[in-house]
Amino acid sequence: MECHKTEKIISGIQRIVLVGNPNVGKSVIFGFLTGKYVTVSNYPGTTVEISQGNISLEGNKFLVIDTPGVNNLIPMSEDEKVTRDILLSERPFAVIQVADSKNLKRTLMITLQLSEMGLPLVLDLNMEDEAMDRGVQIDKERLKELLGIDVVGTVAPRRKGVKELKECILRAAIPNIKIVYDSLIEEYIEKITALLPESGGSERAIALMILAGDESLRNWLKLKFSDEVIEEVESLRDECQTHYPKPLGLIIHETRYRYVKSITAEVLTKVQASRGRLGLFLERVSMDPLWGLPVFLIILYLLYQFVGVFGAGTLVDFFEKVIFGRYLNPMVIKLVDVLLPIPFLRDMLVGEYGVVTVALTYSIAIVLPITATFFIAFSILEDSGYLPRLAVMSNRVFNLIGLNGKAILPMILGLGCGTMAVMTTRILETKRDRIIATFLLALAVPCSAQLGVILGMLGALSLKATIIWVGVILGVLFVSGFLASKVVPGEKTEFFLEIPPIRMPGVSNVLIKTVGRIEWYLKEAVPLFILGTLVLFFLDKFTLLGIIERGASPVVQGFLGLPGKTTGFFLLGFLRRDYGAAGLFSMATAGELTPIQSLVSLVTITLFVPCLASLFMIIKERGMKVAVAVTSIVFILAFLVGGMLNFALRGLNVSL
Numbered sequence: 248m249e250c251h252k253t254e255k256i257i258s259g260i261q262r263i264v265l266v267g268n269p270n271v272g273k274s275v276i277f278g279f280l281t282g283k284y285v286t287v288s289n290y291p292g293t294t295v296e297i298s299q300g301n302i303s304l305e306g307n308k309f310l311v312i313d314t315p316g317v318n319n320l321i322p323m324s325e326d327e328k329v330t331r332d333i334l335l336s337e338r339p340f341a342v343i344q345v346a347d348s349k350n351l352k353r354t355l356m357i358t359l360q361l362s363e364m365g366l367p368l369v370l371d372l373n374m375e376d377e378a379m380d381r382g383v384q385i386d387k388e389r390l391k392e393l394l395g396i397d398v399v400g401t402v403a404p405r406r407k408g409v410k411e412l413k414e415c416i417l418r419a420a421i422p423n424i425k426i427v428y429d430s431l432i433e434e435y436i437e438k439i440t441a442l443l444p445e446s447g448g449s450e451r452a453i454a455l456m457i458l459a460g461d462e463s464l465r466n467w468l469k470l471k472f473s474d475e476v477i478e479e480v481e482s483l484r485d486e487c488q489t490h491y492p493k494p495l496g497l498i499i500h501e502t503r504y505r506y507v508k509s510i511t512a513e514v515l516t517k518v519q520a521s522r523g524r525l526g527l528f529l530e531r532v533s534m535d536p537l538w539g540l541p542v543f544l545i546i547l548y549l550l551y552q553f554v555g556v557f558g559a560g561t562l563v564d565f566f567e568k569v570i571f572g573r574y575l576n577p578m579v580i581k582l583v584d585v586l587l588p589i590p591f592l593r594d595m596l597v598g599e600y601g602v603v604t605v606a607l608t609y610s611i612a613i614v615l616p617i618t619a620t621f622f623i624a625f626s627i628l629e630d631s632g633y634l635p636r637l638a639v640m641s642n643r644v645f646n647l648i649g650l651n652g653k654a655i656l657p658m659i660l661g662l663g664c665g666t667m668a669v670m671t672t673r674i675l676e677t678k679r680d681r682i683i684a685t686f687l688l689a690l691a692v693p694c695s696a697q698l699g700v701i702l703g704m705l706g707a708l709s710l711k712a713t714i715i716w717v718g719v720i721l722g723v724l725f726v727s728g729f730l731a732s733k734v735v736p737g738e739k740t741e742f743f744l745e746i747p748p749i750r751m752p753g754v755s756n757v758l759i760k761t762v763g764r765i766e767w768y769l770k771e772a773v774p775l776f777i778l779g780t781l782v783l784f785f786l787d788k789f790t791l792l793g794i795i796e797r798g799a800s801p802v803v804q805g806f807l808g809l810p811g812k813t814t815g816f817f818l819l820g821f822l823r824r825d826y827g828a829a830g831l832f833s834m835a836t837a838g839e840l841t842p843i844q845s846l847v848s849l850v851t852i853t854l855f856v857p858c859l860a861s862l863f864m865i866i867k868e869r870g871m872k873v874a875v876a877v878t879s880i881v882f883i884l885a886f887l888v889g890g891m892l893n894f895a896l897r898g899l900n901v902s903l
Contacts, residue, residue, distance in 0.1 A: 267345035269316030341419035348378035367419035395423030459496035558620030559703030566612040606780035617699025630752035649732025661692035679737025806890040842903035851889030
């Protein structure tokens, strides 16, 4: 459907805000609207990141804001609160609601709330192809008549409908729908709005949020209204509640839902689904209580073969032994010998702890191939729609440690990057859940580069060693999580998650994501490898490394049964976990570790303290007190479990 253009003139830069449920393709639409010139920054007063970019429409420049996904504008998480606050505070020129065409009822629940805020709106029904596969047809023309706004259909990955969407932005209009609630609720809406100073047409929406018991609104109200006004409106809310046996929030929700059902009854029809049998079969078995586990094990096996065997084996051998070992390092050593005959500078570049021979060799030749293959695999899993299904399958297991299945999403992301995973714990509803998930990420979830190196070392050991490593790590994860759920105050939340269909990942999208993540790795991780190597170099030159090794000897050599040289790699594991693992990898490859020592070192480095970047993110997200507590507990547990495993393997004469 195309829109008629308008002669509307806009003075100055104004805001266009993208709103929608999670996983509806909002970020893809944002990318098409703004291009590549995008900034990402924290929303003021929060740790939630907001993407912003510019768009020019008929000679007028706008700032486009991509808000976090929401299921309700009465927030259950910090992300949802930020989206609500942006809509109330920014008073945008237009709101583009990006929707999943398969879930019209859920979409319209948000549309009604945006309408009550008095915001100019364009409704983008995205994922039209998936809706057709499910046999869902929407009469967009009739929906446009009922809502009084432009309704556009898009298929974001194919850019279908994006041009029409751009043309509709300047025609954004306030929906002409108005829900009439119970007469008594309407009476109290009028009483509350009469007390609220003018706030851009959102008074009715604010009154409904107050009546629905939105406690998160209080801080926003304090910025706008006096304490007397806030106390009076809250008193009116409590007074209204005394007239109803059910919570006002539930009554308001039920009224909206009935209205939404009346709309969908007019515009939504179900026809024979065109979705292939294979897709439907995969969707069923991937969440089946019985068949879901074999599917997960097959995916895990394929992940191991691609990352652990191909990435950590074939690619690492080629980069390390051929590119760096045969060509690059010998050439650099010759150049340094000629150009920098000073022993100190020579050692700093190509010595035992040289920037080229260690930092670049580890970060590019060993870790990068592993990281790249993991990023490819993770992007495929991400785009296929499998990860939310894994969350459903794991819900019962996570209930044992006081969390719900949604917690597996940060855990899976943690296999890519622990720093980013800590940030994504925001999707969990309560502070308690976020603290427990952060603790488990710091303790027992290795990042992609670290995991790849670990898989590479395990590949040289026996299947028994791999089973022991997996068993110990999972055992520590669940025991620690169970104990944390008993110690950290708060109640467990219920589990709600939208399940997308199984999709065939697009090659271009997978490549774009992979290249972006590799670029991030090269910018963020490689400098830390260089810094870590320089730390080791100076510690070694000033004999401090030997002092540290001797001081740690009772723990590292006596308790863990490892060579003293591993102390330096544990030390650098704090700068980058994968750097520590890469150092152990090089020792194992050189035959400096026995099979038992390899396994003990792997368990210890897996459970070791989070890297420096992750620690900073934990401080930023959870605060200094939690960060110190988490790091201290993880440090003690890593060496305690590693030492106990060492004594158990040797005491039982286990051969690996």
